[in-house]
Amino acid sequence: MTGLNTDSAPVTGRIVISVDAMGGDRGPAAVVAGIAESVKKNPDIHILLHGPRAELEKLIGRRQWLADRIEIRDAHGVVTMDDKPSQVVRHGKDTSMWSALESVRSGEATVCVSCGNTGALMAMSMLRLRKLPGVNRPAIAILWPSRNAHGFNVMLDVGADIRADERDLLQYALMGASYARNGLHIERPRVGLLNVGTEEHKGRAELKAADELIEQAAPEGNFDFVGFVEGGDIPGDRCDVIVTDGFTGNVALKTGEGTASLIGDLLKEAFTYSPLSRISALLSLTSMRRLQKRIDPRRVNGGVFLGLNGTVVKSHGSADATGVSAAVKLAFQLARSGFGDKLAARVASSPSLTQDAERQGSGTE
């Protein structure tokens, strides 16, 4: 039952991460600064950095220890936040994003990291890395601060695709459980299916069908299925993995982020309201910093594209050095655990999905 966990032994020694230097809101300087943090902390990380060579060399500067750990791959085109995915896929061969994915495709690097345009990155990843055999719709999984002992829940899909039928949702459950095992070290993840009520008579038809499929797949998939969960369980402790379609997941993600950000701003306001409140703010600085660290989105920066031949970590577009460093760290962890191979084995071993893929004639795509 637990065989798949040991299918791929952890990878030892040097890990190569392919990083797209361009396309983030803060430009390549933040990316290089984030990489510098990562490689300083972890001697096993090596970076293939994609972007305009002259600009990147300037940013690395005279730091020999940094230059030794980064190999630059010259690429002049940049995918901007406004570029349409369909355009980029056709005309983006000279971009740093394309080049960064190419290093994973060729096997030179294990994981790709980019702060760029999500839609373009997903479209390009689909085209270049291709879907895993048996996967119909890839998904983007994120980590969400939660009441769980390990501090985070996995939620997917948060926006790779706006649709998901019951078989897609089953795949998300399998991929999410695998990610929770390898990214959060949860031996036996608890998976929940997002719905509007926990009563059986509620919800959409595809959710009822997915409920049955996931229930059946749980024993072999080495996870516990807790059934339907609600929005309140996303930051809760009823489950470790929340499965939903990309439309609902994206709205939930952005609602949660917006709510947290509103509360943070109101908190600041409350503490600058009067001289006394400003003094108390000073005194409570340590407490506030502890809280901030606990829920700092930069610490869990990185959506992961699942269901492709190769792992892609999508960092926030606005990521600063801390955010980029967190994304590189996540990429390293996944590479080290042999996540890509384990995920492929997990999806391939699911009978209901393989049959389905064969029926559709796309089993070996």
Next chain:
Amino acid sequence: MTGLNTDSAPVTGRIVISVDAMGGDRGPAAVVAGIAESVKKNPDIHILLHGPRAELEKLIGRRQWLADRIEIRDAHGVVTMDDKPSQVVRHGKDTSMWSALESVRSGEATVCVSCGNTGALMAMSMLRLRKLPGVNRPAIAILWPSRNAHGFNVMLDVGADIRADERDLLQYALMGASYARNGLHIERPRVGLLNVGTEEHKGRAELKAADELIEQAAPEGNFDFVGFVEGGDIPGDRCDVIVTDGFTGNVALKTGEGTASLIGDLLKEAFTYSPLSRISALLSLTSMRRLQKRIDPRRVNGGVFLGLNGTVVKSHGSADATGVSAAVKLAFQLARSGFGDKLAARVASSPSLTQDAERQGSGTE
């Protein structure tokens, strides 16, 4: 263009609110305590209170000033949180919920307030009050703490129905705008349609169609349409009314509540971590209370059922006296503004909806 705002003059004098005393998590004691708060503050509020007479009389006790403002309607059945809506609709004639709705149906009261089972309340409201002419799916609208100057945004539907096509979404826009005008006093509300991206090429087909319909209806509907908005805009200041289907809205609502509650608990934790942090917590108590008041869900307690012949305010099941009082206050405001008639006029005046209703042969339902 602004004619409809004056169609119904504000109602002056005594306002009768019909209140279901039973079915909330805290029992009728919390309901009576909430009513007492409301009637003490506002001499125009009169209450029809539905539930077991002996129990309610005991709760009102010897307070003559309270007894003078409450008329008890004896009803022995109680709808519990576990009751299925389909069962309640068939066998719930003796319940306090049924009785409370009946007072609105008969015209004795203007608005109904209940803390009971949402599904049952909606099913019973549909059956007894019937849908407004031209309305296909009624909706539940809530107020959401936001960055807006008035402090709250309206979001609908948050769970009356799990489906919504483009015409339903148009109705939600009209009803939501009307509610924002009468409940929040926003003369010309800005309406946004919830989607996963603001680019036109994103999203589901019904959203693209709804985008066009709402755009066309905006001038006559006396609101501004800002187009697609994202989850982050629900607590934001880009619009005053967020329109979405009941599945997405319910997930977003519960995700936001769950996130806020998690942050609140972590904040408490941060402030009890060490002796110093406990001292700083004491000092910052005033600041924290100010924040808490600003985002206290009890202050905006009450989802409103829109699209029926009569207004129903659904209070949180866990509402305490403060929560019940807030729900009664909202019911009073809506009754005073003549909201029900204005909403009916608004929906009836929408050409695309009326045509549609006639085409479906349900225009006079």
